[in-house]
Amino acid sequence: MAGKKTRLITKLDIKGVHLTKGIQYDGFRSLGDPAMYAEYYYGVGIDEIIIQDTVASLYEQKSLDALLERIASKIFIPLTVAGGINSLERAREIFRLGADKICLNTAAVKKINLINEIASDFGSQAVVASVDYYLHEDGRREIWSEFGRQTTGIFLEDWIKQIVKAGAGEIFLSCINKDGTGRGFDHKVLKIVQNITDIPLIISGGAGQLPHFDFLKNHEVNAICVSSMLHYDVALKHKEFFKSDIETYGKVELGNYDFISEGYGGLTVIPVKTDNILNIKNYISKLGFTLRNSKAESKV
Amino acid sequence: MKIWIVDYNVGNLSNVFRACRHLGLDSEFVNSADKIKDAGTIILPGVGAFGPAMKNLESLGLKESLLNHAKAGKPVVGICLGFQLLFEKSSENGNHAGLGLVDGEVLSFNKVKNQFSVQVPNIGWEKVKVSDSVKNENLNFDAYFTHSYFAKPKNPSHALATSLNRDFEFCCSVLKENVCGTQFHPEISGDEGLKFLNRIIHDVSK
Numbered sequence: 001m002a003g004k005k006t007r008l009i010t011k012l013d014i015k016g017v018h019l020t021k022g023i024q025y026d027g028f029r030s031l032g033d034p035a036m037y038a039e040y041y042y043g044v045g046i047d048e049i050i051i052q053d054t055v056a057s058l059y060e061q062k063s064l065d066a067l068l069e070r071i072a073s074k075i076f077i078p079l080t081v082a083g084g085i086n087s088l089e090r091a092r093e094i095f096r097l098g099a100d101k102i103c104l105n106t107a108a109v110k111k112i113n114l115i116n117e118i119a120s121d122f123g124s125q126a127v128v129a130s131v132d133y134y135l136h137e138d139g140r141r142e143i144w145s146e147f148g149r150q151t152t153g154i155f156l157e158d159w160i161k162q163i164v165k166a167g168a169g170e171i172f173l174s175c176i177n178k179d180g181t182g183r184g185f186d187h188k189v190l191k192i193v194q195n196i197t198d199i200p201l202i203i204s205g206g207a208g209q210l211p212h213f214d215f216l217k218n219h220e221v222n223a224i225c226v227s228s229m230l231h232y233d234v235a236l237k238h239k240e241f242f243k244s245d246i247e248t249y250g251k252v253e254l255g256n257y258d259f260i261s262e263g264y265g266g267l268t269v270i271p272v273k274t275d276n277i278l279n280i281k282n283y284i285s286k287l288g289f290t291l292r293n294s295k296a297e298s299k300v
Numbered sequence: 301m302k303i304w305i306v307d308y309n310v311g312n313l314s315n316v317f318r319a320c321r322h323l324g325l326d327s328e329f330v331n332s333a334d335k336i337k338d339a340g341t342i343i344l345p346g347v348g349a350f351g352p353a354m355k356n357l358e359s360l361g362l363k364e365s366l367l368n369h370a371k372a373g374k375p376v377v378g379i380c381l382g383f384q385l386l387f388e389k390s391s392e393n394g395n396h397a398g399l400g401l402v403d404g405e406v407l408s409f410n411k412v413k414n415q416f417s418v419q420v421p422n423i424g425w426e427k428v429k430v431s432d433s434v435k436n437e438n439l440n441f442d443a444y445f446t447h448s449y450f451a452k453p454k455n456p457s458h459a460l461a462t463s464l465n466r467d468f469e470f471c472c473s474v475l476k477e478n479v480c481g482t483q484f485h486p487e488i489s490g491d492e493g494l495k496f497l498n499r500i501i502h503d504v505s506k
């Protein structure tokens with residue numbers, strides 16, 4: 001059986017005009033200009049970019065729109081937008097501004113039929129169910145909404161069945177405990193979800209070094225989302241991404257480069273072994289998978 | 301060269317517009333029969349469902365003018381849903397008639413689930429195998445797909461390229477004189493996608 005190409009995706013967590021990166025959906029550090037990161041990643045071979053507005057459902061604001069248009073004008077790969085999409089009209093607007101897919105999280109928890117509403121007009125393949133979950137000590141995985149700010153009392157298996165029934169075309173699966181920790185993926189979740197559904201899956205949360213992708217040997221998945229490893233790699237090499245772009249942003253400081261490069265009290269608290277897209281793709285390729293534009297030969 | 305992009309309230313026009321701009325092609329949006337009358341090369345984009353899309357074309361008075369445009373030998377390029385609309389019919393959520401510019405129909409991947417191990421929807425990057433017997437050329441590149449339905453042209457000589465959904469091979473591009481199109485999104489398939497879009501635009505615009 002011919003396998004599918006594995007996708008390497010990155011997510012840009014946005015707060016206002018800043019690219020940020022947190023740990024366990026908290027403690028967000030500003031890493032600079034998201035549009036520059038997006039353009040850079042496109043140039044070095046990322047397969048897809050997700051833009052997450054981290055405060056949209058909190059403030060019900062549309063601060064993302066101008067940024068979305070800017071990013072869409074610079075990249076010619078799929079762009080998925082997440083954060084605060086809570087109506088068909090808002091989804092339509094986001095598609096018009098340049099998104100190829102939209103994610104529903106909080107809005108789906110509040111009204112699951114919204115998935116169906118949007119999928120009916122735009123096709124299920126344009127609607128991604130963004131599933132953030134917390135892995136409890138007893139092994140249960142609880143769905144959390146509002147970008148990690150709200151527990152729901154809904155658990156994973158149930159939720160997956162519901163969102164598939166509601167017409168989601170793809171699932172973006174993020175483990176909140178693992179996010180930003182660099183301690184590896186919660187790859188055990190894949191068996192649970194894939195026993196329920198065969199729709200495309202993206203796993204996210206915890207990539208900290210190349211061996212963390214070894215789980216693929218035992219467990220295939222459509223796509224892998226890596227953020228900290230890539231963002232910090234770029235942040236340390238591209239001081240210019242932190243500079244305030246007066247023309248575009250006015251006098252907004254885009255990030256704290258000194259903190260990133262020197263740390264606090266001499267401790268650079270970057271919890272991952274930074275790396276770049278080419279190296280990650282080559283590593284995954286050597287495990288026996290094909291990816292878009294990967295240089296290494298596949299074993300298959 | 302100028303491109304006329306059909307705006308019929310179905311999905312993402314701006315990406316197609318930006319791709320054309322990047323390729324150095326001037327473009328404008330058309331949403332009325334009048335404007336289509338004067339059009340040269342037309343791109344029919346689309347993200348969404350077949351039935352509602354055809355309804356929109358009809359209610360906007362665009363279906364007739366598109367058919368006349370194509371019958372007069374003028375170029376039409378269909379992308380994703382726009383590609384599917386070129387065919388005679390689709391079984392997406394009921395039976396719907398398409399534009400009928402290319403013989404064949406649009407079917408669900410679910411229909412072949414018994415014989416092949418397809419994934420539905422088919423989302424991701426896959427190899428596109430282009431076999432152009434006219435130009436005597438074979439070329440491969442990776443493109444981005446996102447669809448649950450696929451087109452099956454009746455005449456194999458109209459099939460310009462194929463791709464795979466796991467182990468199921470399907471037609472992902474057609475070229476029939478002045479009409480062509482792609483199932484994948486050439487405007488978000490990186491440099492090679494843009495190159496292919498440029499090529500087929502020029503192929504039908506000669």
